Amino acid sequence: MHTMSPSALALILLVLLASFSLLFRAFSPSESSRNFKKLPPGPRGMPIVGHLHMLGKLPHQTLAHLAKKYGPIMSIRLGSVRTIVVSSPRAAELFLKTHDNIFASRPKAQAPEIMSYGTKAMALQPYGPYWRNVRKLCVVHLLSASKIEQFKPVRTEEIGLLMNHLKMAAEKNEVVNVSKILVELLENLLYRLILGRGKNDDDDVKLKELVEEIVSLTGAFNISDYLPLLAPLDLQGLARRMRHLSKSMDIILENIIEEHEQQNRDHKSKDHKDFVDVLLSLLNQPMNEQDEHSEIIGRTHVKSILLDMVAAALETSATAIEWIFSEILKNTRIMKKLQDELKNIVGMDRMVNETDLSKLTYLDMVIKEGFRLHPVAPLLIPHESVEDVVLDGFYIPKKSRVLVNVWSIGRDRDVWGDNNEEFNPERFENDDIDINGLDFRLIPFGSGRRRCPGMQMGLLNLRLVIAQLVHCFDWVLPVGMVREELDMNEKFGLTVGRANNVFATPIYRLNC
Numbered sequence: 001m002h003t004m005s006p007s008a009l010a011l012i013l014l015v016l017l018a019s020f021s022l023l024f025r026a027f028s029p030s031e032s033s034r035n036f037k038k039l040p041p042g043p044r045g046m047p048i049v050g051h052l053h054m055l056g057k058l059p060h061q062t063l064a065h066l067a068k069k070y071g072p073i074m075s076i077r078l079g080s081v082r083t084i085v086v087s088s089p090r091a092a093e094l095f096l097k098t099h100d101n102i103f104a105s106r107p108k109a110q111a112p113e114i115m116s117y118g119t120k121a122m123a124l125q126p127y128g129p130y131w132r133n134v135r136k137l138c139v140v141h142l143l144s145a146s147k148i149e150q151f152k153p154v155r156t157e158e159i160g161l162l163m164n165h166l167k168m169a170a171e172k173n174e175v176v177n178v179s180k181i182l183v184e185l186l187e188n189l190l191y192r193l194i195l196g197r198g199k200n201d202d203d204d205v206k207l208k209e210l211v212e213e214i215v216s217l218t219g220a221f222n223i224s225d226y227l228p229l230l231a232p233l234d235l236q237g238l239a240r241r242m243r244h245l246s247k248s249m250d251i252i253l254e255n256i257i258e259e260h261e262q263q264n265r266d267h268k269s270k271d272h273k274d275f276v277d278v279l280l281s282l283l284n285q286p287m288n289e290q291d292e293h294s295e296i297i298g299r300t301h302v303k304s305i306l307l308d309m310v311a312a313a314l315e316t317s318a319t320a321i322e323w324i325f326s327e328i329l330k331n332t333r334i335m336k337k338l339q340d341e342l343k344n345i346v347g348m349d350r351m352v353n354e355t356d357l358s359k360l361t362y363l364d365m366v367i368k369e370g371f372r373l374h375p376v377a378p379l380l381i382p383h384e385s386v387e388d389v390v391l392d393g394f395y396i397p398k399k400s401r402v403l404v405n406v407w408s409i410g411r412d413r414d415v416w417g418d419n420n421e422e423f424n425p426e427r428f429e430n431d432d433i434d435i436n437g438l439d440f441r442l443i444p445f446g447s448g449r450r451r452c453p454g455m456q457m458g459l460l461n462l463r464l465v466i467a468q469l470v471h472c473f474d475w476v477l478p479v480g481m482v483r484e485e486l487d488m489n490e491k492f493g494l495t496v497g498r499a500n501n502v503f504a505t506p507i508y509r510l511n512c
């Protein structure tokens with residue numbers, strides 16, 4: 001990705017706007033005197049760019065650092081956008097539970113406007129009846145417990161294929177790019193579930209490339225979202241790239257839809273109806289069957305929803321598995337303890353079954369600890385307030401953007417003690433902290449109305465893949481690499497993933 005970091009961009013803007021900025025500064029009143037009501041505290045910003053220049057390459061870390069000085073409810077300005085940064089469990093509860101109805105909206109952004117058909121999907125949709133209807137539709141037809149159960153054969157097949165691939169690599173003593181194979185696994189799995197793509201479709205490679213680029217552009221820092229007046233200049237060239245990508249993606253989505261329509265016309269039998277079939281069966285009907293006045297589902301709705309699901313599911317799932325696997329790989333003690341648990345529950349004569357998962361209590365602790373240190377969406381997806389509100393004595397104006405710093409909460413010494421930076425799953429041994437969004441110390445899937453609706457599917461994939469990787473194989477790092485020194489640097493994007501791929505050699509350990 002060749003997108004500039006927020007700080008680099010802010011610097012260019014600063015130069016561009018320097019003279020205007022000085023003028024503005026000389027004649028404008030200070031921020032506090034402009035706002036008679038008391039905003040939450042925050043650092044002093046620059047005219048026009050606000051605090052954009054301060055964000056750096058890893059904004060969640062910068063904001064965590066600033067919150068130590070300014071407190072758990074901090075106010076900054078990103079360009080012209082008032083932004084509230086929330087950095088403690090108590091504050092998160094105030095925004096996502098007590099006042100969830102006020103903060104459950106999403107800010108407008110250029111990426112979904114251009115690439116997702118004017119935002120007809122769920123994840124970046126403002127709060128309201130349309131969002132509620134799409135969410136319900138997706139939960140019922142793709143993300144419910146019964147649907148997830150129905151997809152079991154697809155999961156078993158795809159994970160089985162990966163294990164065979166790794167077994168062959170083990171026989172040849174090959175070093176494997178674990179990051180890459182995890183992305184491929186998730187792509188194969190999720191494209192089959194969501195888009196009903198077979199493995200050998202001609203468009204497959206192109207589809208993967210396009211989705212990867214769309215996800216990366218959606219996560220890119222886009223100056224037009226923060227200084228809308230500059231949007232027509234498209235300073236970073238992002239809007240142009242988005243339009244281009246959107247056209248190519250539209251062709252592929254149309255192909256997918258046409259294939260499904262053709263199969264339905266030919267009455268070709270399938271082992272299950274995929275999500276495209278379901279959406280097509282709802283075409284020309286009201287979004288909410290109980291409300292005939294709700295929006296009628298058209299082809300663009302179908303395409304927008306499909307793209308949204310793929311984008312929301314893919315990178316989050318792959319990134320989460322990659323982080324947790326890296327932590328296990330780094331720590332021999334944890335790998336051994338996990339393997340012992342799997343040996344006791346599953347035995348050495350077979351792979352892990354989905355029915356084993358509920359008995360793997362140490363695995364659950366490892367996953368919680370992984371999410372604590374590496375929440376894949378460290379600032380969640382931005383929320384936006386729909387009305388003015390006073391919280392803890394601070395005035396939060398309508399249309400404020402809210403970033404909940406889950407990364408900072410997960411590493412807070414006051415919450416997690418002196419070993420807060422250490423990967424130590426045992427901290428959850430006698431604790432009933434869950435990750436379902438009810439305990440604000442650990443909210444990797446968010447909480448409240450906007451909580452991730454794909455959580456159950458995401459967690460199941462995660463548990464199964466990690467369990468399988470650790471049960472079927474021992475893992476050796478490439479020559480010259482020391483486990484404890486495995487690099488754990490982050491890279492900021494739509495999700496925060498590893499800066500570098502992780503490589504290791506599998507050694508098969510089962511008797512079958």
Ligand code: HEM
Pocket residue numbers: 122123124125135143308309312313314316317320376377380381382383444445446447449450451452453454455457458459462
């Ligand atoms: C380990 C995997 C996953 C993680 C860590 C994760 C995390 C998240 C987070 C943090 C949010 C934002 C919550 C907020 O803004 O308050 C979110 C939203 C969302 N996620 Fe996930 N997610 C995962 C997997 C999935 C999967 C598998 C799907 C779908 C198949 C999915 C679909 C969505 C959607 C549609 C939203 C937007 C919800 C809305 O705005 O109403 N996610 N996810």
